[in-house]
Amino acid sequence: MLESDVKIASMRLYADILANAARNGWNYAPESIVSGSKRHFDEMKLQLxxxxYEIVPLGPRPHCPSLEKLASD
Known part of the structure; x- marks a missing residue:
């Protein structure tokens, strides 16, 4: 599973959590929201x-000339 996909899912779930909290009258400082978002993401990764699941970071693709040649044929 790509780490970026986990991040997107975490952000969506955390936004729902914040929206529910706001509907119930809770108010968070911006720095609390940022740290909570990071914590939510980290915990979600650990649970997965x-x-x-294996969480794969998205990074530069390795250079493989033989695969590039196959793709261009």
């Missing part, structure tokens, strides 16, 4: 790993 614990259930058997």
């Amino acid at each position: 790993i614990a259930t058997g």
Whole structure:
């Protein structure tokens, strides 16, 4: 599972949590929202790993000339 996909899912869930909290009259400082978002993402990753998923960071693609040649043929 791509880490970027986990990040998007975490952000959506955290936004729902914040919206529900706001509807119930809770108000958070911006720095609390940022730290809570990071914590939510980290915990979500750990839960996914614990259930058997592998979280793969999105980074530069390795250079492989033989695959590039196959793709251009």
